[in-house]
Amino acid sequence: xxxxxxxxxxxxxxxxxxxxxxxxxxxxxxxxxxxxxxxxxxxxxxxxxxxxxxxxxxxxxxxxxxxxxxxxxxxxxxxxxxxxxxxxxxxxxxxxxxxxxxxxxxxxxxxxxxxxxxxxxxxxxxxxxxxxxxxxxxxxxxxxxxxxxxxxxxxxxxxxxxxxxxxxxxxxxxxxxxxxxxxxxxxxxxxxxxxxxxxxxxxxxxxxxxxx
Amino acid sequence: xxxxxxxxxxxxxxxxxxxxxxxxxxxxxxxxxxxxxxxxxxxxxxxxxxxxxxxxxxxxxxxxxxxxxxxxxxxxxxxxxxxxxxxxxxxxxxxxxxxxxxxxxxxxxxxxxxxxxxxxxxxxxxxxxxxxxxxxxxxxxxxxxxxxxxxxxxxxxxxxxxxxxxxxxxxxxxxxxxxxxxxxxxxxxxxxxxxxxxxxxxxxxxxxxxxxxxxxxxxxxxxxxxxxxxxxxxxxxxxxxxxxxxxxxxxxx
Numbered sequence: 001x002x003x004x005x006x007x008x009x010x011x012x013x014x015x016x017x018x019x020x021x022x023x024x025x026x027x028x029x030x031x032x033x034x035x036x037x038x039x040x041x042x043x044x045x046x047x048x049x050x051x052x053x054x055x056x057x058x059x060x061x062x063x064x065x066x067x068x069x070x071x072x073x074x075x076x077x078x079x080x081x082x083x084x085x086x087x088x089x090x091x092x093x094x095x096x097x098x099x100x101x102x103x104x105x106x107x108x109x110x111x112x113x114x115x116x117x118x119x120x121x122x123x124x125x126x127x128x129x130x131x132x133x134x135x136x137x138x139x140x141x142x143x144x145x146x147x148x149x150x151x152x153x154x155x156x157x158x159x160x161x162x163x164x165x166x167x168x169x170x171x172x173x174x175x176x177x178x179x180x181x182x183x184x185x186x187x188x189x190x191x192x193x194x195x196x197x198x199x200x201x202x203x204x205x206x207x208x209x210x211x212x
Numbered sequence: 213x214x215x216x217x218x219x220x221x222x223x224x225x226x227x228x229x230x231x232x233x234x235x236x237x238x239x240x241x242x243x244x245x246x247x248x249x250x251x252x253x254x255x256x257x258x259x260x261x262x263x264x265x266x267x268x269x270x271x272x273x274x275x276x277x278x279x280x281x282x283x284x285x286x287x288x289x290x291x292x293x294x295x296x297x298x299x300x301x302x303x304x305x306x307x308x309x310x311x312x313x314x315x316x317x318x319x320x321x322x323x324x325x326x327x328x329x330x331x332x333x334x335x336x337x338x339x340x341x342x343x344x345x346x347x348x349x350x351x352x353x354x355x356x357x358x359x360x361x362x363x364x365x366x367x368x369x370x371x372x373x374x375x376x377x378x379x380x381x382x383x384x385x386x387x388x389x390x391x392x393x394x395x396x397x398x399x400x401x402x403x404x405x406x407x408x409x410x411x412x413x414x415x416x417x418x419x420x421x422x423x424x425x426x427x428x429x430x431x432x433x434x435x436x437x438x439x440x441x442x443x444x445x446x447x448x449x450x451x452x453x454x455x456x457x458x459x460x461x462x463x464x465x
Contacts, residue, residue, distance in 0.1 A: 061316075062316055062318030065316055065317065066381070069381045070381060082360065102280070102281045106278075106297065108297070108300075109275075109299050110299075111449060112282050113281070113282055115449070144361055146364065147365055158286070161285060161287030162285060162286060
């Protein structure tokens with residue numbers, strides 16, 4: 001559901017532009033709201049969440065899908081952890097639909113999806129691997145890397161059980177906003193994918209904004 | 213009753229072992245490359261939660277998103293391969309009389325079971341307790357030094373969940389009938405965790421207690437015209453990754 005935010009960019013406590021191919025990792029405090037802004041349109045922000053107090057509690061795509069009874073994420077979606085707690089809620093969304101079935105790109109899965117010759121091209125999982133390696137304070141390893149949300153991605157599921165990657169519903173300036181129900185580590189890979197027409201083979205920056 | 217045949221006498225298609233998993237139970241086993249696991253829904257309405265790990269490196273595990281997006285499908289059936297997060301195939305669905313198995317709804321937890329069907333603890337009900345899939349996997353994971361962090365989106369074999377135009381989930385009742393079966397041909401050595409606890413979206417009025425029979429079968433050699441390998445280009449490339457992984461010495465031939 002499309003819902004605009006009343007928050008004003010100029011009043012944000014924090015903002016950072018994340019180029020495609022980079023990661024973003026930061027603790028969002030309980031009660032804070034953060035926005036992911038698709039600056040140039042049809043970009044994918046591959047996102048994972050962890051309880052900052054106890055990172056074994058983490059965003060769970062399957063528990064979120066099951067508990068809300070719907071495969072798509074938008075305004076009102078409560079993001080559920082593997083302990084069945086609400087971690088965050090989507091409080092504004094000008095895109096209308098986000099994916100949590102398609103997962104992230106990895107160099108290995110790129111060989112399957114595209115070609116073996118693509119195996120060394122940059123991928124979301126590599127950004128996450130660098131993020132956890134460079135930020136040892138979170139104590140995370142590959143075991144913590146799980147099934148993510150693809151903000152701004154459009155992956156329709158059909159009644160017949162098909163699944164397709166469609167052109168995004170997003171456009172320059174569209175955004176999604178989430179409010180944290182617990183202190184949450186946000187880990188984003190701004191997707192570097194060069195082989196998928198869904199971003200017109202052109203990965204672009206996103207901006208992260210946080211309000212108290 | 214269990215049956216066990218000598219693998220030395222195995223010819224393709226011969227059943228090496230057969231056993232049952234009782235309702236609301238969990239188990240784990242190591243499947244070898246070149247063997248097939250056949251699961252049979254004895255009474256109809258079974259649910260089998262399942263996860264895969266590479267016993268050589270437990271960080272490699274079943275990856276539902278890669279499996280679905282790689283094959284552009286939401287449902288799983290004959291022809292589909294079940295992918296690891298490392299671009300390889302744990303196993304191929306070589307036969308399936310059900311037509312739809314789902315992998316996006318996770319497990320029932322203790323709380324979900326309690327809300328749906330009430331609590332039946334072990335003390336009072338012994339083998340008739342209301343066990344749940346989540347705890348079942350935690351127990352099997354712990355046997356191999358694995359834990360919560362290693363849990364992934366699991367398969368729910370014999371269970372189907374569709375969506376409407378708005379993306380709302382619809383649990384499909386009577387998806388699997390008595391005698392329905394699925395056959396998984398393993399393309400690499402695999403640790404298989406499984407449980408027979410109810411699906412989290414089951415609409416049954418009473419906690420469903422459904423046993424399954426499983427057989428370990430000597431698989432046919434994978435030929436160039438193999439149905440699963442040729443089901444889509446992605447499966448061919450993923451199985452090529454298996455071939456590369458096994459270069460220079462495999463294993464049980």
